[in-house]
Amino acid sequence: xxxxxxxxxxxxxxxxxxxxxRAVERPVPQAGPGELLLEVKACGVCRTDLHLLDGEIxxxxxxxILGHQIVGVVRSDSPAVDGRRVxxxxxxxxxxxxxxxxxxxxxxxxxARFTGRDIDGGMxxxxxxxxxxxxxxxxxxxxxxxxxxxxxxxxGYRALGMCGSARRLGLYGFGAAAHIVAQVARSQGRKVxxxxxxxxxAAQVFARELGAVWAGHSxxxxxxxxxxxxxxxxxxxxxxxxxxxxxxxxxxxxxxxxMSDIPSFPYSRLWGERTVRSVANLTRxxxxxxxxxxxxxxxxxxxxxYPLQAAGQALEDLRAGRFTGAAVIVP
Numbered sequence: 001x002x003x004x005x006x007x008x009x010x011x012x013x014x015x016x017x018x019x020x021x022r023a024v025e026r027p028v029p030q031a032g033p034g035e036l037l038l039e040v041k042a043c044g045v046c047r048t049d050l051h052l053l054d055g056e057i058x059x060x061x062x063x064x065i066l067g068h069q070i071v072g073v074v075r076s077d078s079p080a081v082d083g084r085r086v087x088x089x090x091x092x093x094x095x096x097x098x099x100x101x102x103x104x105x106x107x108x109x110x111x112a113r114f115t116g117r118d119i120d121g122g123m124x125x126x127x128x129x130x131x132x133x134x135x136x137x138x139x140x141x142x143x144x145x146x147x148x149x150x151x152x153x154x155x156g157y158r159a160l161g162m163c164g165s166a167r168r169l170g171l172y173g174f175g176a177a178a179h180i181v182a183q184v185a186r187s188q189g190r191k192v193x194x195x196x197x198x199x200x201x202a203a204q205v206f207a208r209e210l211g212a213v214w215a216g217h218s219x220x221x222x223x224x225x226x227x228x229x230x231x232x233x234x235x236x237x238x239x240x241x242x243x244x245x246x247x248x249x250x251x252x253x254x255x256x257x258x259m260s261d262i263p264s265f266p267y268s269r270l271w272g273e274r275t276v277r278s279v280a281n282l283t284r285x286x287x288x289x290x291x292x293x294x295x296x297x298x299x300x301x302x303x304x305x306y307p308l309q310a311a312g313q314a315l316e317d318l319r320a321g322r323f324t325g326a327a328v329i330v331p
Contacts, residue, residue: 010331011124012311013063017055021066021123021312028126035128037075038086043122044069044147045306045314045327046176047234048090051258052117053315059117066311067329068092068115069150070122070129071143085143086134087150087291091281092119093130107281114281123311125331135287138295148176148301148326149294154282156181157290159230159255162277166228167191170245172218173233174203175318176326177255179210180299181230186211187297193222195238197321206302206324221245230255236262239276240269248272255279303328 008025015022031037049066051057070088074081092115094101100108115121115129137146156177163169169185171178172195182192194207194215204215214223218238228251229242239262242252249272257280270276293299302325306314314327 009125010308011065011120012067012308012329014053014059014066015063017053021053021315023309026124029120029128031076031128034131036081036086036131036134038070038072038088038127038129038134039075040070040072040122040125040127040331041085041143042071042147043067043329043331044151044176045311045318045329046090046151047318048151048257049116050315050319051234056258057117061118064117065120065122065124065127066116067121067123068117069147069152069328070115070127071137071146071150072122072127072129075126085137086129087137087146087287088115088122088127088129088134089150089154089282089287090114090116091283092133104283104285107283107286112281123308123329123331125308133284135284135291138291140295140298144303144305144328144330145301147328148180148303149291149299150287152176152326153180153294153299153301154286154290155255155279156230156232157184157293158282158286159253159279160184162253162279163228163230163251166226166251168193168224168227170195170222170226170229170242171207171212172229172231172238172242173235174200174207174215174324175232175321177232178230179206179302179325182207182210182212183297183299184293191224193224193226195220195222200321203321203324226250228253231259232256234259236260240265243269243274243276246274248274251275251277253277253279257281301326305330307331
């Protein structure tokens with residue numbers, strides 16, 4: 001398809017909190033200066049999409065097409081770029097001028113725009129994206145396998161970097177991000193301890209298959225004291241549980257964009273030079289490093305595919321924990 005084509009496309013649109021996602025027909029968007037038109041091949045489903053759907057993270061100007069783990073093929077009149085396969089993450093645009101952008105911390109840009117929230121995302125047949133935030137997909141990854149790398153993988157990679165040299169690593173919430181970061185951590189010689197919802201034996205078995213030395217529910221005490229933990233589940237009480245599980249000098253990283261309130265806890269839980277910190281978005285350097293690293297691990301994503309029309313079902317299956325690994329929409 002030429003870039004200027006106006007053939008209609010199918011898209012799944014968020015129209016407001018409490019309203020179901022709706023399938024609509026729209027004109028194919030046109031790329032502006034510095035943008036690429038992408039034919040979407042796969043779009044990963046993320047817990048952030050649930051937070052948007054539920055209004056826990058606001059979308060200021062609906063209607064909006066959700067989806068921010070996009071694998072697409074460039075469609076352009078220019079032979080130099082036409083046909084390139086690229087990935088698009090959550091961070092979709094930054095100003096390039098503020099103190100954060102100028103110091104390599106563009107993930108903290110106050111004017112940042114996010115794919116699937118401020119910019120139409122990938123739950124559609126076509127989308128446009130800022131070329132600066134389009135990344136080459138490593139060879140050897142089918143489209144559906146590559147999609148979860150673009151948020152679950154990137155956020156997990158950034159969170160793991162905040163754990164320093166910790167050898168005993170706890171992962172609270174064993175979903176899309178944890179199943180990727182567990183593979184990276186194991187390749188680095190770390191021991192992974194997986195924490196799941198109570199009764200989720202399927203996720204515990206899955207964690208052990210990926211090399212976890214222990215798997216249990218999130219209220220259990222691990223058999224060894226942890227040196228670091230990453231909390232992917234959006235439950236603030238797990239931050240306290242993780243603090244109880246890490247040794248003095250340990251770090252607890254909050255890996256989600258939204259979390260319920262962290263309950264009060266005794267200072268003794270934090271004392272001993274323990275640290276609590278959060279991950280905010282990603283940088284282009286994170287993307288470049290992780291997408292180069294993934295094939296060497298090698299990271300293998302486990303996905304359940306859904307057609308575009310079933311995007312709402314994919315989100316509800318994620319909410320209910322009906323699959324292990326990641327869900328991916330295939331337009």
